[in-house]
Amino acid sequence: STGSAAAVPINAEFDIAYVTPVTLGTPPQTLQLDFDSGSSDLWVFSSHLPTSQIRGQEIYAPNKSSTAKLLDGHSWSITYGDGSGSRGNVYTDNVTVGGLMVERQAIECAQQVSSSFTSEAHIDGLVGLGFSTLNTVSPKSQLTFFDNAKGALDSPVFTADLKHKQAGTYDFGFIDKAKYTGEITYVPVNNDPGYWTFSSSGYAVGSGNFSASPISGIADTGTSLIYLPTAVVTAYYRQVQGATNSRSYGGYVFPCSATLPSFTFGVGEARFTIPPAYMSYAAVTPGSSTCFGGLQSSNGVGINIWGDLALKVAFVVFNGGTPPTIGWAAK
Numbered sequence: 376s377t378g379s380a381a382a383v384p385i386n387a388e389f390d391i392a393y394v395t396p397v398t399l400g401t402p403p404q405t406l407q408l409d410f411d412s413g414s415s416d417l418w419v420f421s422s423h424l425p426t427s428q429i430r431g432q433e434i435y436a437p438n439k440s441s442t443a444k445l446l447d448g449h450s451w452s453i454t455y456g457d458g459s460g461s462r463g464n465v466y467t468d469n470v471t472v473g474g475l476m477v478e479r480q481a482i483e484c485a486q487q488v489s490s491s492f493t494s495e496a497h498i499d500g501l502v503g504l505g506f507s508t509l510n511t512v513s514p515k516s517q518l519t520f521f522d523n524a525k526g527a528l529d530s531p532v533f534t535a536d537l538k539h540k541q542a543g544t545y546d547f548g549f550i551d552k553a554k555y556t557g558e559i560t561y562v563p564v565n566n567d568p569g570y571w572t573f574s575s576s577g578y579a580v581g582s583g584n585f586s587a588s589p590i591s592g593i594a595d596t597g598t599s600l601i602y603l604p605t606a607v608v609t610a611y612y613r614q615v616q617g618a619t620n621s622r623s624y625g626g627y628v629f630p631c632s633a634t635l636p637s638f639t640f641g642v643g644e645a646r647f648t649i650p651p652a653y654m655s656y657a658a659v660t661p662g663s664s665t666c667f668g669g670l671q672s673s674n675g676v677g678i679n680i681w682g683d684l685a686l687k688v689a690f691v692v693f694n695g696g697t698p699p700t701i702g703w704a705a706k
């Protein structure tokens with residue numbers, strides 16, 4: 376089996392996140408979910424939430440699905456790196472993504488969500504595509520949609536073809552040759568503790584020399600930006616007039632009129648260049664002449680993160696075989 380579904384930016388101005396239609400239960404309830412390779416819980420806004428915490432999101436009502444079953448005595452609670460979080464109880468039901476159906480998928484129904492989720496009307500929940508070791512359901516942890524589907528897939532892979540300010544695609548079970556050019560460079564994945572962790576071979580700022588030094592980080596479709604070591608980030612912003620690391624804005628900002636260099640990162644011998652226009656993320660507040668950078672320091676994070684800003688300049692294969700690997704190709 377295979378599946379293929381659109382990854383649609385939730386905001387027309389800048390790529391905060393991407394959502395994908397997912398149908399749940401019988402009759403089908405369709406929600407727009409954020410596919411997140413940086414976590415491993417499938418959770419949704421649900422009929423178990425106080426209405427005060429719902430602001431425009433679609434909800435899943437298990438009691439309206441003839442195929443829903445309560446996973447008795449189980450609960451979940453998750454906190455993300457940006458401090459957002461949610462918690463609730465658990466049902467199993469049929470979940471379909473782009474024509475690929477998994478029966479008895481654990482659907483984690485929110486009973487509480489943090490304010491940043493309530494404020495994001497376009498995200499009805501998340502589909503974790505990390506390794507199932509990260510799943511937070513207790514007392515018995517549950518498998519991700521990908522892990523449940525894997526055995527039935529033509530090939531144990533999913534691919535991300537994210538795009539700048541336009542819809543891309545998540546494919547399951549196959550590698551679409553029409554989505555990339557040249558060769559796919561595969562590198563090892565360390566899935567302990569459960570992220571798609573790989574080593575980048577180095578970086579370059581603008582037309583500068585390539586600095587060949589391994590940078591271990593996670594491929595995270597659920598994070599908007601890139602978070603890298605201070606040495607890399609200072610080398611980049613040294614080339615940006617008026618750039619400063621702002622405590623008040625929580626990261627590197629610069630005048631929106633500044634000339635930005637491109638940023639190139641390596642995967643093995645391959646090189647991926649993020650154009651200058653992508654490196655300015657957004658005005659710090661609407662209409663401000665101060666812009667927030669797409670490249671930020673991972674100092675406070677604990678791990679380096681290759682988020683959507685890096686993923687969108689490549690076609691990325693998340694290979695869930697044994698051993699797992701990750702492949703990067705130009706497009």
Ligand SMILES: C[C@H]1CC[C@H](NC(=O)Cn2ccnc2)CC1
Pocket residue numbers: 411413414455456457458459597598602676680
């Ligand atoms: C400092 C960084 C801030 C952004 C963090 N990313 C996330 O929290 C990803 N995520 C998933 C669900 N909601 C958000 C990673 C650390």
